[in-house]
Amino acid sequence: MDFYYGLAQTVGIHTLLGLSAYIVLLTGQVTMAQAAFFAIGAYAAGMLTVLAGWPIVPALGAGALLGAATAGAVGFPALRVKGLMLVVATLAFGEGVRLFFFNFDYQVAKGEIRVGPLGGEGFRQIRYFQENGWSTGEVMLFVWVFVILAMAVLWWFDRSRYGAVLRAVGEDELAAQSVGVNLTAVKVSAMAVGGAVAGVGGGLYAHYTTHIEHANFNVLLATFAIAYPIVGGLKNVFGTLVAVIFVQAILIEGLRFLGDWRNLLFGALIVAAMNLRPQGFLGGRRA
Amino acid sequence: MLDFFQAVSDGLLFGATYALIGIGFTLVFGVMHKLNLAYAAASIGAAYAGLLILQLGAGAPPWAVFLCAFLGGGVIGWLVYLTCFHFIPLSHQLAPLMSTVGMLLLIDEIIVHVTAGMPQNYPAMFDDVMLRAGGFTLRGDLLLVAGVSVLCMIGLLALLYRTRLGLATRAVSQQPVAAQLCGIRVARINALTFIITGLLGGIAGALIGASVGALSPLLTAPLTVKGLIVTVIGGLGSIPGAIVAGLLVGAFENVFQQFRGVTERDLYVMLLLFAFLVFRPGGLFAPKS
Numbered sequence: 080m081d082f083y084y085g086l087a088q089t090v091g092i093h094t095l096l097g098l099s100a101y102i103v104l105l106t107g108q109v110t111m112a113q114a115a116f117f118a119i120g121a122y123a124a125g126m127l128t129v130l131a132g133w134p135i136v137p138a139l140g141a142g143a144l145l146g147a148a149t150a151g152a153v154g155f156p157a158l159r160v161k162g163l164m165l166v167v168a169t170l171a172f173g174e175g176v177r178l179f180f181f182n183f184d185y186q187v188a189k190g191e192i193r194v195g196p197l198g199g200e201g202f203r204q205i206r207y208f209q210e211n212g213w214s215t216g217e218v219m220l221f222v223w224v225f226v227i228l229a230m231a232v233l234w235w236f237d238r239s240r241y242g243a244v245l246r247a248v249g250e251d252e253l254a255a256q257s258v259g260v261n262l263t264a265v266k267v268s269a270m271a272v273g274g275a276v277a278g279v280g281g282g283l284y285a286h287y288t289t290h291i292e293h294a295n296f297n298v299l300l301a302t303f304a305i306a307y308p309i310v311g312g313l314k315n316v317f318g319t320l321v322a323v324i325f326v327q328a329i330l331i332e333g334l335r336f337l338g339d340w341r342n343l344l345f346g347a348l349i350v351a352a353m354n355l356r357p358q359g360f361l362g363g364r365r366a
Numbered sequence: 367m368l369d370f371f372q373a374v375s376d377g378l379l380f381g382a383t384y385a386l387i388g389i390g391f392t393l394v395f396g397v398m399h400k401l402n403l404a405y406a407a408a409s410i411g412a413a414y415a416g417l418l419i420l421q422l423g424a425g426a427p428p429w430a431v432f433l434c435a436f437l438g439g440g441v442i443g444w445l446v447y448l449t450c451f452h453f454i455p456l457s458h459q460l461a462p463l464m465s466t467v468g469m470l471l472l473i474d475e476i477i478v479h480v481t482a483g484m485p486q487n488y489p490a491m492f493d494d495v496m497l498r499a500g501g502f503t504l505r506g507d508l509l510l511v512a513g514v515s516v517l518c519m520i521g522l523l524a525l526l527y528r529t530r531l532g533l534a535t536r537a538v539s540q541q542p543v544a545a546q547l548c549g550i551r552v553a554r555i556n557a558l559t560f561i562i563t564g565l566l567g568g569i570a571g572a573l574i575g576a577s578v579g580a581l582s583p584l585l586t587a588p589l590t591v592k593g594l595i596v597t598v599i600g601g602l603g604s605i606p607g608a609i610v611a612g613l614l615v616g617a618f619e620n621v622f623q624q625f626r627g628v629t630e631r632d633l634y635v636m637l638l639l640f641a642f643l644v645f646r647p648g649g650l651f652a653p654k655s
Contacts, residue, residue: 109463156640160647163401167598168643174591175636181629199629298587302467309464343479346472350449350465357454357461 084215088287090327091222095280096300097307097319098229099273102236104308106269107249109162112153112169113304115176116146116277117284118296122180122196124282125291128207129194130187135207139225139282146278147271154270158263173301181293201292205285222283229276230316236272237315245269277304310352312359321360325352368501373624374617379508380577381616382515386570387589388596388608389522390563396603397539397559400462404446404469405567406589411473412439412564413571413581417486428489428576432514435572436565442473443564447557470586477583485582488575511573518569519609525562526605535559539603588632595635599642601649610650 096117103110120142127138153172160168186195196202208218236242247255248265256262285291303326311322330348334341356362387406394402416435419426450465495506526532537545538555546552574589575581596615600607618638623631642649 104460109460156644160643163395163594163602164598164643164647166401167594167639170591170594171636171639175633178630178633178636182633298591306464306467309460339479342475343472346468346470346475349468350472353461353465353468354449354453357458 081215084219086328086332087219088215088222088283090323091219091226092280092284092287093303093307093323093327094226094320095229095276095283096304097311097323098233098316099275099277099280100304101273101308101313101316101319102233102245102269102276103273104305104313105237105242105245105249106266107252108158108266108269109166109305110169110270110273111166111298111301111305112150112173112176113273113277114296114298114301115173116150116274117281117300117304118176118180118291118293119149120146120278120281121285121291121296122183122202122281123278125202125205125285126185126195128286129189129205130185135221135286139279142282143275143278146281147275150274150277151267151271154267155263158266158270170298170301173296174298177293177296180296199293201290201294202285203290205289205291207286209289218287222287225279225283229279230320233272233276233316306349308359310349310359312356312362314359314361318359318361325360369624370621372502373621375502375504376508377617377620378613379505379512379616380620381613382512383570383574383577383612384592384596384616385609385612386515386518386566386573387593388600388612389519389605390567390570391593391597392600392603392605392608393522393563394559395597397535398451398556400451400459402446402450402466402560402563403463403590404450404466404473405563406593407470407473407586408442408446408564409439409567409571410574410581410583410586410589411477411571412436412442412568413488413575414477414481414486415439415442416568416572416575417488417581420489428491431489432569432572432576435568435575437568439564439566439568439571440561441564443560443562443567444557446564447560451556451560452553470590474583474586483583485580488572488579488581490576490579507577511577514569514573518566519605522562522566523605531558592635595639599639599649601651604649604651607649607651 096113099116100110100113123145124138124142127133127141128135153169158165180196181199183196184198186193186197192204194204244255244260244265247260248262252262307322307326308319310325311318311320330345334344337344387409390405390409391402394400394405413435415438416431419430419434446466446469450469451462454461454465490507491510497504497506497509526535534545534550534555535558537548537550538552542552574585592615596608596611599615600609600611615635615638619631619635622634626634
């Protein structure tokens with residue numbers, strides 16, 4: 080049973096990552112920086128519970144705030160460019176953050192061992208759940224509370240005036256601007272919301288794996304972040320969830336019996352999925 | 367000071383491969399206005415394909431490996447076009463981006479599967495040649511890398527600006543609909559663009575393999591990032607820009623590798639990119655719109 084709880088946690092955390100890219104994609108921007116906000120949330124929440132002794136929920140909140148603040152700060156200069164330029168700018172920012180954590184040391188003595196991030200070695204011993212005696216099932220439920228919360232908030236955004244504005248910018252910037260939409264405000268706010276969601280996901284991830292290092296937050300993770308909403312479709316938040324289940328549960332876990340061939344099939348199935356459903360699994364007529 | 371010039375010259379020579387990869391990204395973007403994220407992986411894959419000839423005849427000379435990588439690159443480029451672009455309607459912006467990511471993962475995994483994850487030795491030419499001038503040396507294999515790259519660039523520019531095919535390619539990149547009205551088969555030009563960039567990529571992959579001395583699928587991710595950075599610094603769709611930016615990035619990173627170490631090197635390359643995005647967002651040679 081623990082295996083399925085673990086799988087459900089992975090699906091939940093990756094759903095948060097995908098949702099963080101989903102809201103930015105709604106405005107028509109492709110961002111490769113979500114792994115960076117995820118990393119910032121992970122390191123921030125981990126350091127707060129381990130080094131400062133905070134409880135988990137405020138630590139996650141702080142991670143989310145930091146993620147949102149960074150995303151907003153990146154959004155202002157980066158959103159001056161769009162299309163491929165934005166992909167590359169955010170990609171470079173993501174790599175920059177990863178390299179920052181690669182060179183980041185901040186350790187303090189705690190009892191007999193030294194804890195905290197240590198450059199390339201990573202950040203070990205994020206044992207909040209274990210120290211407080213949470214079972215795997217409880218952790219799983221805790222993760223899913225945040226996933227459902229994030230999905231509900233984004234669903235509500237989608238249905239509200241704000242969601243209509245986001246989609247208007249995504250459909251046609253010029254038209255949106257000519258009816259008085261402030262493009263910068265919309266895009267930066269979408270980035271900030273995405274950064275907050277990614278920050279929460281990162282914080283949960285850090286406490287679930289108990290060990291994070293810079294290599295966890297590479298380009299591949301950033302690619303997965305945008306892959307989920309694109310493969311699932313941008314019609315609503317459930318597309319992202321369906322895509323995460325497709326990728327994490329079916330492609331990665333379900334095909335394990337194929338051994339080596341699983342990895343080969345993984346890329347091929349994504350290519351096939353995009354050929355058959357270019358608008359995503361749950362997408363409408365338009366991508 | 368000598369160290370500095372040595373680092374710059376080695377970096378410039380190796381930067382020629384970045385220039386080739388950058389040209390591949392920029393050419394596809396110029397013609398189709400789409401990003402082919404599988405390009406660097408396809409180039410490395412083509413370099414591996416070059417090694418296949420060693421399987422057929424153990425004593426094959428290095429130039430045969432290079433030729434095989436060149437041709438293999440063309441075939442892989444065509445396959446990438448067919449699987450990731452041909453059947454997806456042009457109006458879908460995000461789908462080809464994702465399908466090329468899938469292709470990137472697939473190519474990586476095929477390489478890992480075939481080689482069992484072991485890095486493969488790559489044959490080099492002129493690696494025992496050293497040109498010396500005082501304390502200053504030029505490595506023969508890096509000179510070969512730069513020389514072949516320059517030949518490829520001249521060939522490509524001649525193709526684009528001196529032939530009917532090049533004229534058609536440029537027409538499609540400027541006005542696809544108008545080009546189609548003039549009787550140019552757009553799908554065919556797109557496919558040919560992928561084959562041409564694939565050939566270039568095959569050479570670039572083989573040159574990288576030869577100058578590094580070994581090939582590993584781990585090369586694909588950094589090469590993709592560097593290629594994209596070169597494309598943006600040079601200006602999207604600009605071939606001269608990609609060449610200059612490739613050399614610039616090559617020299618820049620080698621200098622920082624020399625003086626700040628390999629773990630910090632890429633951090634400075636990112637800073638260079640941000641400097642360009644802030645002060646010159648159109649790149650070095652921004653195409654006039």
